[in-house]
Amino acid sequence: MTAAGFVLLLLLGVPIGLVLCLAAVLFIVETGNPLLFDSYAMRLFGSLDNFGLLAIPLFILIGELMNGAGITTRLVRLASIFVGAFRGGLAHINLLANMMVASILGSATAQIAMMSQIMVPEMQRAGYDRAMATGITAYGGLLGPIIPPSIVFVVYAVLAQVAVRDMLIAGIVPGLLLGGLFMGTVAALGWRHGFPRGEVPAPGARGTALRQALPMLAIPLVIIGTILGGFGSPTEAAAIGALVALGLGLFHTRSLRLADLPAILLRTGVNTALVLFLVAAAGVFSWVLIYGQIPQMVAVSVQAVAGTPAGFMLLVLALLLVVGTVIDGIPGLIMVVPILLPIATGVYGIDPLHFGVVASITLILGLLSPPVGIGLYVAASVSGVSPLRVFTVALPFFAVACAALVLLAVFPWLSLALL
Template identity: 80%
Template sequence: MTALVLVVLLALGVPIALVLCWAALVFILASGNPLLLDSFAPQMFGALDNFGLLAIPLFILVGELMNGAGITVRLVRLAAAFVGALRGGLAYINLLANMMVASILGSATAQIAMMSQVMVPEMERAGYDRAFAAGLTAYGGLLGPIIPPSIVFVVYAVLAQVAVRDMLLAGILPGLLLTGLFMGTVAALGRWRGLPRGAKLGWRDRLLAVRAAVPMLLIPAVIIGTILGGYGSPTEAAAVGAVCAAGIGFFHTRTLALRDLPAILLRTGLNTALVLFLVAAAGVFSWVLIFGEVPQTVAVWIQSVATTPVGFLLLVLVVLLVVGTVIDGIPGLIMVVPILLPIATGVYGIHPLHFGVVVSVTLILGLLSPPVGIGLHVAASVSEVGALRLFRVTLPFFAVAIVALVVLALVPWLSLAFL
């Protein structure tokens, strides 16, 4: 009954947080134990009673402040100064700028929307196909939820009850791996399709670009340095990053004003509320799953199909790629982690951080996979290109991302190197 309600509500397009709450409520009523209703609200509150969740509004605030500080234009100029003259130079610039913005925004859809407005018109003027430019920007946006700070990783850390710091550090090498593979794909396409070259800048122009971008690069350096150096928790690092971002916007670029703060804080509050409501709904849904012994039932079935940890992870990749095409990253994470994590750690002995990276990256790739692919439709909408055409012209990047997923599944060291 609960599964039927879950499927029907998802098919009707009901927001995922409400779907989880309704499914939990239906299970309680069907169990014939109305006393469980007394625990409904405490379970939701308990899911939010976690210090690590404070990092979410602060990371969102950092992104909002940096958006207002003119970060994108300066980072694009910095990337152009060093790789613009290569064949496919603007494609490299797109990926490098996305990587640098990713270390600040931490949100795929926000990054895709912002970078599409900046990069797609510029690449089209330089002779690139508009659909290719939009698709490349979308795949660059995949780096947002992987390279720290990452809201997706923070949510996973809370769900899996692992240190937020460790989970954020686990995303560094996977993010660099994806960036490197995407740039290799651009190099191959540059030769095959004859992508245009950009203008070569002199050392003086390069130094000017570096000088203009250095304050922007200080933000991720401060956040990651604080976490890596053990000077503070991710929450404290995010707070320091927000202060730095505000200082740069007010006093260096001077593109922020006090009148902008109410709107910035309102957007931060609304986005935070959406994420935290999902986390609260996940808390009560996870409790219901455990009470109904769903993870144990699923574990028995999976063990009959996958007999080794590698087989289990490959099965998870296939299943979550399908899930990720119809459900956004964080809601998908909230739905599958309570079921699959106990199996991964308890049955197959997989490290929770390694499993978290594999699950998160797989669900994030679903953002760019038909039929739904939210990130795909964001890029298509902003760029005014058909989503299916956009997917077709960027199939090489999809294939490379699948290769990266398999490598991450087979090589735990890439996720655990900084522990």
């Protein structure tokens, strides 16, 4: 009854947070143990009793402040200094700017929407196919939830009960790997399709771009430096980063006004509430799964198929690619982590950080995969292109992302190298 109710609620379009809460209620009714209702509210609110979750509203606030401060445009100009003169220069600028923005924003959907507005019109004016420009921008946005700070990684760390700091550090090498592979893909496509060469920036323009953009790099440097140097927790690093972003917006770019802050804080609060409700619902859902010994039953079935840790990780990769095409990244994590993580760590001895990196990136890739593909639809909507057309022309990036995931699944040291 629980499984049927869960699927029916999803098909009816009920928000995933409510689906998880209602599925837990159905499970309690099905087991005939009403005493579990006495602990329901405690489990719901107790899931939010975690200091690491404070990083989520602060990371969201940094992104809102960055948008208001006009930081993104300056980072795009900075990227043009390094890769603007190559064949496909604007495409390289797009990806490099996405990597810079990813180290501040931490949200794929927000990053895709923002960068599509900035980069797609510029690339089309330079002679790029609009669908290709949209696809490159969308896959560049995929780096948002991988390169620290990352809201997805924070949520996983809370679900898996691992250090948020370690989870964020584990995402650095995979993020750089994906960014490098995407730039290599742009170079190959540029040679094959004859992408236009970028313009060589004039010496004066380079100096101006450097002066305008270098202060903006203080935000990721403060966040990552505080975490890697052990000077503070990710939450404290995010708080300092928010103060730096606020100062830059008010006193350096002067694009931010104190009158803008109420609206920024309201948007931050609404977006934070959405994420934290999912985390609370996940706590109840995980609780009933463990009570019903669901992970143990799944483990028996999985062991019959995957005999080695690498085989298990590849099986997880295939499964989550399918799940990610219909469910967004954070809800997907909330659904699968309580079931698959105990099997990964208890049966196969897989490091929870390694498992988290592979599971998170695989589900994030679903943002750009039909039939749901929220990131794909956001990019297509902003750019005025068919989502299917965007997915088709950007298939080389999808293939490269899948290849990178296979490498990450088979070689744990790629995720654990900096720990």
